Amino acid sequence: MKGPVYERPRTIENKEEVSIDPTVRQLLEKAEAEGIETAWHRLLAQQPQCGFGLLGICCRNCLMGPCRIDPFGYGPQRGVCGATADTIVARNFIRMIAGGAAAHIDHGREIALVLYEVATGKNKYYKIADEKKLIAIAQRLGVPTEGRDIMEIAKDVAEIALRDFGKQDDEVPAFVKAYATKRRLELWKKLGVLPRAYDREVTEVMHRTHMGVDADPLNLLLGGIKLAIADGWGGSMVATEFSDVLFGTPKPIKSVVNLGVLKEDYVNIIVHGHIPLLSAKVVEAARDPELVKLAQDLGAKGINVVGMCCTGIEVLQRLGVPMAGNMLQQELAIVTGAVEATVVDVQCIMPALANVARCYHTKLITTIPIAKIPGSVYIEFTPEKADEVAREIVRIAVENFPNRAKERVMIPKEKMELWAGFSVEALLEHLGGTLDPFLEAVKRGDIRGVVGIVGCNNPKVKHDYSHVTITKELIKNDVLVVGTGCWATAAGKAGLLIPEKAAEMAGPGLRKVYEELKLPPVIHMGSCVDNSRILVLLGAVADALGVDINQLPVVGSAPEAYSEKAVSIGTYFLAAGVDVHIGVIPPIYGSDVVTNILTKEAEKYGLGRLIIETDPHAAAKIMLDIIDEKRKKLGI
């Protein structure tokens, strides 16, 4: 007997519903005409998605399973081991945090190791680009700086950071202690969620979610919160702070965003992934006169490096490198037919890129031993041979230019100017060295509150729509929006990162703030690890006002979240005391207990609440209400 025949979805009927970005619609047409599938087609092929998975009530943590709980109460209410829906949902949720936190922690470790190698003279390819930042970090950590050689300071700072990853004592990691506010540290101590070492917290979550260990949903969630704290104030903080030391602390910088940054007559190289160790070197190598000449000899005008996802943002915010797009544009960039190489490191790189690249002349170049993709060209990157590898990669891209099929090239025209590079240091400098003018504007009500919008695209959500709608709605109501990652790219494409344009869309309060302080209503603070910058800012504002972070008129939002990293980021904002909106349904509705803890009871513990709302207008309204309520309680 024959089963039903699987039909691969080849077309998306209504492309208007897929994205607000015209480049996506144009290139989806081209992809379909050329028989190429994208994430949107594969999402269709997955319908209907598993209801147990959506509710978080399936478990395959052991070989007695897989087990699933019947959400309607007719079937099994316990797994083979006896785990209930509450246990299973909580375990699954914190395993997502473990995946996300581990990614950030590994990222932080890579950067810290390079700083250590630079400080000890073992790596000559990188340098201390920002001594002032290094000294500021040293002072926070209590490392003596007076009259000392900068390399000695760097060595001490790197050693302290590296110890925090794998130390065995129960002390709070030095970075967490140095960067979190006193009030938060006290609260976390009371709740028993003070982390000890970053790797240890990842291991502990994997351990406690093993069959036969932790079955208590609240205890499990607190374990997840402890790990998320280790991510935000630990792994991610190290990644951000040391990237500033090695590559420079971002300052406002102008560039261009969207697929129109690809150039028809140039060799186009996309850097995609997260860790700037590679992308910064590719940018450098592409400026090498010998390689530029090679490109010209092969008929190109030059070499054009553009960014995708957060490693793109790392080189955008420091070097002004144009951004090709955000997460859901990675396949479409290749569909333009104009990309000689997509060079990737880690995270958010769809394995499907190899299939798309195969349909064109594009070389997909993977570089990291833990991130190989069948069908890609693998050129191993290590910081010890950074320059050679980067040059080799650029050479491969250049030599691939003559293979481009000119008749298949279609580069969308759309591109938009944007301003990025608003680190905390740059913001402070912008305000004249003190937060006071900002705080005054908040007290006066010109700035009603602040919302931090973070990361990601998700094909379940109309691409960029929620990001842009929420941002516009908030600034119209005088709420300053700061953010990172794929939100920032969406905001840039919509023109929201052109200060004067955003000011025109903003309410009278924010417009006044822009006129008086030149503070834009919408602020690009960096890549997804740079959410740590928002934590630093929140801590500084709370301390300046003499209150705890959970009292501030501040909300977090992840309107189009997809990744486990977003789950970890959202959770560390909850740990900071910030209410966090998510625009995609997280897999927790299978447990009333877990849903209740995360969406309601968390507040009782001094943590933020999770707000689940898929409609961007309704979400913005909820955020405005929270801001008003907090202002009222603060008496402003």
Ligand code: SF4
């Ligand atoms: Fe089933 Fe328990 Fe094993 Fe999970 S841990 S698969 S619920 S037996």
Ligand code: MSK
């Ligand atoms: S790249 S984690 S989709 S922000 Fe950082 Fe974008 Fe989210 Fe990846």
